[in-house]
Amino acid sequence: MKKILLYTSLIVMTILIACSGDKPQSSGASKAVKSAKSSSVEKKETYKMKKTESESKKAVASKSAEAEEDQTEPMTKEQLNKAKKLIKKAGDVSDVDGKKLFKMNCTSCHGLKGNLKINGAKDLSKSKINLENAVAQVYFGKGLMTSYSQILSEKEIVAVAKYTETLRR
Ligand code: HEC
Incomplete structure (x- = not known):
């Protein structure tokens, strides 16, 4: 009698174990565990994304800070020579x-x-550049500032560059 009980209980146990290993019965519970896990993973990932986003924003901010210091290359020697000639010619x-x-x-x-x-224009009231540089910049343009060589006459370019010097404090 005892042996039969033992066998039946063994069989029942193996059946139970087999079932829990597969899908039926417990599947609901394991799914819940899985979805809980994946949602926490998702949360972690969105956190990571937010982090990288803020990091890239920081990078952009530091870049634009650098850009503010020196947006473009200085005027070339040839451009400054041209400006010198323009100033002389304008008289x-x-x-x-x-x-x-x-x-x-x-x-x-x-x-x-x-x-x-x-548009990133330099503060002319704080400008320290000389007339040659100012004329070269108006004539050739720089960064976002367009060239005025086709818009103003040579004399006008020199005159307006000279005027910017009067804006300084
Ligand atoms: C589209 C906008 C824009 C217009 C219009 C414009 N500028 Fe500029 N200007 C700029 C920008 C941007 C800079 C800075 C360029 C750089 O260094 O990258 C600048 C720089 C300058 C500088 C050099 C200042 C310094 O200290 O380096 C002078 C001088 C100047 N501008 C004069 C003029 C004059 C004169 C005119 C009109 C004839 C004019 N700008 C029109 C955008 C403009």
Whole structure:
């Protein structure tokens, strides 16, 4: 009698073990465990993504900070030589209204006082560059500032560059 009980209980146990190893019965529970696990994995992943996102934002911020210091290469020697010639050729420009030219062409980025700094424009009220550099920059353009060689006459370019010097404090 005892032996029969032992055998039957053994059989029942093996059946139970076989079932739990496979899908039936316990599958619901294991699924719940699995989904809980995967959701925590997902959370971790979104956290990671957020982290990398903020890191890349930081990288961009530091890059733009660098860019603010020196956006573009300085004017080349040839460009400065050209500017020198333009200044010499223009001679006396007191008959050209540099202020009016500035208002018409430059205030969209630099503002009336030169300190608007739209589109990464340099603050002209704090500018320390010489007339040659200013003329070269207006004539050839630099960074986001377009060239004015096709828009203004040579004399006008020198006059407006001279006018920017009056904006300094
Ligand atoms: C589209 C916007 C824009 C307009 C319009 C513009 N500028 Fe600029 N300007 C800039 C930017 C941007 C810089 C900085 C360039 C750089 O160094 O990368 C700059 C720089 C300058 C500088 C050099 C300042 C320094 O200290 O380095 C001068 C001078 C200047 N501009 C004069 C003028 C004059 C004069 C005009 C009109 C004829 C004018 N700009 C129109 C955007 C503009």
